[in-house]
Amino acid sequence: MGKIIAVANQKGGVGKTTTSISLSAALAEKKKSVLLVDCDPQGNATSGFGIDKSALEKSVYDILIEDMPIDQVVMDTEYGVRVVPSVIDLAGAEVELVDLPDKQYRLKKALDAVRNYFDFIIIDCPPSLGHITLNALAAADSVLLPLQCEFYALEGLTQLMSTIQLVQEQLNENLEVEGLLLTMYDGRTRLSIQVEEEVRSHFADKVYETKIPRNVRLSEAPSYGQPIFAYDPQSKGALAYMSLAEEVLAHV
Numbered sequence: 001m002g003k004i005i006a007v008a009n010q011k012g013g014v015g016k017t018t019t020s021i022s023l024s025a026a027l028a029e030k031k032k033s034v035l036l037v038d039c040d041p042q043g044n045a046t047s048g049f050g051i052d053k054s055a056l057e058k059s060v061y062d063i064l065i066e067d068m069p070i071d072q073v074v075m076d077t078e079y080g081v082r083v084v085p086s087v088i089d090l091a092g093a094e095v096e097l098v099d100l101p102d103k104q105y106r107l108k109k110a111l112d113a114v115r116n117y118f119d120f121i122i123i124d125c126p127p128s129l130g131h132i133t134l135n136a137l138a139a140a141d142s143v144l145l146p147l148q149c150e151f152y153a154l155e156g157l158t159q160l161m162s163t164i165q166l167v168q169e170q171l172n173e174n175l176e177v178e179g180l181l182l183t184m185y186d187g188r189t190r191l192s193i194q195v196e197e198e199v200r201s202h203f204a205d206k207v208y209e210t211k212i213p214r215n216v217r218l219s220e221a222p223s224y225g226q227p228i229f230a231y232d233p234q235s236k237g238a239l240a241y242m243s244l245a246e247e248v249l250a251h252v
Contacts, residue, residue, distance in 0.1 A: 002035075002118035003252060004111060005178055006140035010163075011156045012127035014148040015183035016040075018218055019244075020124035021048040022237070023144075025227035026245035028080035032119040035074065037111070038086035039132050041093075045124040046085040049077045050225030059087045063110045064135065065096050070114050079227055082118075090132070097131040104131065104171055108139035120248075129163050137164070138171040142178035146212075147199060149185050149192040154199065177206055178251070181244065185211040210243040 007020045017040065024036040038045040039060055043053045062068040063084065075083050097103045111121060123136045137143060143164060147153050157180075168175050180203055186192045200207050212218075218237035221228045228238040 002033075002115040002121050003142070004115060004121040004123065004140045005248075006123040006125055006133075006136040006143045007146065008125040008133060008136065008143050008160070009146055009156065010127060010129045010133075010160055011148070015146040015181075015212060016127070017042075017044045017048065017124050018222075019144070019146045019181060019183065019212070019241075020045050020122050021222070021227050022218070022229075022241035023245060023248065024081045024120070024122045025079055025229050026241045027120050027122075027248070029229055029242070030245055030249065032249075033117070034081045035084065035114070035118045035121045036081050037084040037107075037121060037123045037136075039090070039107070039136055040086055040124050040126040041088050041091040042126075043086040043088065043090075044222065046083060046087075047225060048222040049079060049081060049083050049227065051075060051077070051083060051085050053085065053087055056085055056087055059085050059090065060107075061087060061090045061093055064090075064093050064106050064132070065100070067106070070110050079230060081227075093132060094130045097135075104134045104138045107135035111139050129160075134167065134171065137167045137175060140172070140175060142176040144178040144181060146181045146183045147195075148183050149195040151191065151195075153195055154202070157199075178248070180207045181210070181212065182207070183212040184214050186214050208244060208247050210240055210247055212240045212244070213237065215240075 058073045125133045215237035217232040217235035221231035
């Protein structure tokens with residue numbers, strides 16, 4: 001049975017989509033079968049694998065709102081990762097889900113039907129704690145939390161941990177914290193070092209040893225529709241995400 005990992009943080013710009021793309025691609029490089037579910041209306045994980053969003057006829061929106069089976073929506077990529085794409089229409093799903101039955105379990109129902117076909121299912125969540133993110137957390141076995149090395153990082157993390165606890169109590173008692181991932185890390189700055197010390201002091205073994213550095217190549221890769229392992233496999237960003245994949249595999 002495949003493991004479902006939601007990549008979540010209510011703050012934008014912390015590296016969620018970069019992590020979703022790069023971890024998926026790294027696991028594929030490790031010969032694992034991987035499905036990436038893009039649940040962000042911006043669709044950056046979709047375009048990050050070279051999929052033209054403007055040409056899509058079906059997306060994760062149809063799964064959540066129309067009960068469309070995943071096998072009618074999933075797309076192959078040349079990078080060994082299969083993708084359930086997203087389009088801007090998904091933004092309207094937040095409102096539409098309110099009146100639907102089992103509104104928090106619609107993604108879980110869809111993923112349960114295909115999880116045996118994959119080693120890993122990675123869900124890229126939107127930067128909010130609405131119905132779409134709740135669907136992802138209700139479907140997931142664990143949640144991976146990217147954390148930017150900035151002054152307000154811990155403040156946002158406290159709110160997110162409270163949300164995870166509520167999900168555990170009300171929607172998914174088996175949800176675990178997969179790990180906290182320090183992103184945009186710069187060991188030359190005192191701020192990055194202080195954030196790392198603070199996070200490790202509070203969460204200890206839940207913090208990955210791998211830290212994702214600030215890396216220009218990581219920022220450039222999506223504009224070419226390629227994961228970092230196709231764009232620049234020897235970059236610091238690629239090496240860091242391969243290290244993260246090894247840690248994730250070690251946990252399994």
